[in-house]
Amino acid sequence: MSEKEYTYKQERLARYAKALGNPARIAIMEFLAAQDECFFGQLHEKLPIAKATCSQHLSELKDAGLIKGEIEGLRTRYCIDQDNWRECKLLFEEFIAKCPCNRKRQPDECGCKCGCE
Amino acid sequence: MSEKEYTYKQERLARYAKALGNPARIAIMEFLAAQDECFFGQLHEKLPIAKATCSQHLSELKDAGLIKGEIEGLRTRYCIDQDNWRECKLLFEEFIAKCPCNRKRQPDECGCKCGCE
């Protein structure tokens, strides 16, 4: 940021955040996390959107690297991409750790009630 | 999700993620977290974008509830909105906790190398 450019991590985190910036895609990620394995159909029947739109959201998550899709006969099996999800997770954790609330709080310094100390 | 609708948390998390889905806005949040207090000018001179664009990104973060802005004489002071940032943080932590890697791992169940167990 000192050279007026974004760091790799900032770009990467923003990319992941963007991919998660839609409730349908959040729902997809949560469903995949809970199921571990999942075909398109199961996923689609849980979402209030058309097939085409669902497929599109899956493509976006795939482009961002968060999930993987694999054709299996007539169906397509989707799952979380563990390697990239790990990076995403770490980037978010690192980002969250920069929140003032996570610092050792001086008396009266931070008015938040988030349980930090 | 069972009634084919998104939960409040999914909508909320997606809203925050969307707001963070741009490297400029990530950089702004990190800068605000590090500085605690910050005027527009300091912020702008660290970013590779025009004043107008910078102001626009600040508006988006403000609309999402992540930051607050306050005119102070000639300048505008920005800071993180602690209450909403707390919600954002908790939502992300909860979401991240649903990652398969965070579960107690059975032998050979999860191929990830993210340090979970």
Added chain:
DNA sequence: GTTCTTGTTCGCAAAGATACGAACATATTT
């Protein structure tokens, strides 16, 4: 070899995001 099932891709429309310079509003200095 049709027909059915399952998902993807296409084509389209509406809305939103990103970026910029110019113009503006407002507070401070001169």
Added chain:
DNA sequence: AAATATGTTCGTATCTTTGCGAACAAGAAC
């Protein structure tokens, strides 16, 4: 009062996102 400094808003252009139905491709079943 005029000039300066600091940000915001306006107008514009371009691109992306979101959504849908219809058409399509490919494997499975009959």
